[in-house]
Amino acid sequence: MNDTSTNDQELDYSKFSVLAVDDIPLNLVLIEKMLSRFNFRFRKATNGQMALDAVAKEKPDLILLDLMMPGIDGFEVIRRLRANPDTADIQIVILSALTSNEDIVKGFDAGANDFIMKPIIMEQLLTCVVNHLKLAEGKKA
Secondary structure, three states, rough: OHHHHHHHHOOHHHHHHEEEEEHHHEEEEEEEHHHHOOEEEEEEEHHHHHHHHHHOOOOOOOEEEEOOOOOOOOHHHHHHHHHHHOOOOOOEEEEOOOHHHHHHHHHHHHHEEEEOOOOOOHHHHHHHHHHHHHHHEEEEE
């Protein structure tokens, strides 16, 4: 068992909202399944514009964001969210198959808080989500 099992009890995950953004619906299903142990509000978007619309409707505590999407890509989503004072503090974790140093640096330069390479390792995702929700909780306090 990993460290997240003991940390899971520390937070009431039902008060958190997580938005997953990926243009491949199966990836969203897999992410939701991996995170099913948490009872937070889980929302999905299949492109950058839908993600921005979803954030405008209800600001999430955490965004799990793919980079390669048609139309508005993940890099641009991050830039737009960081440029808006109302959304600049959202925790953003990139989940991407783009794994070159250049892409990773570009993601962090755009304003991402973390980067997970695909294929996603469930334990890595769980630990990352827990850590970033704790950071989001700290910002609310």
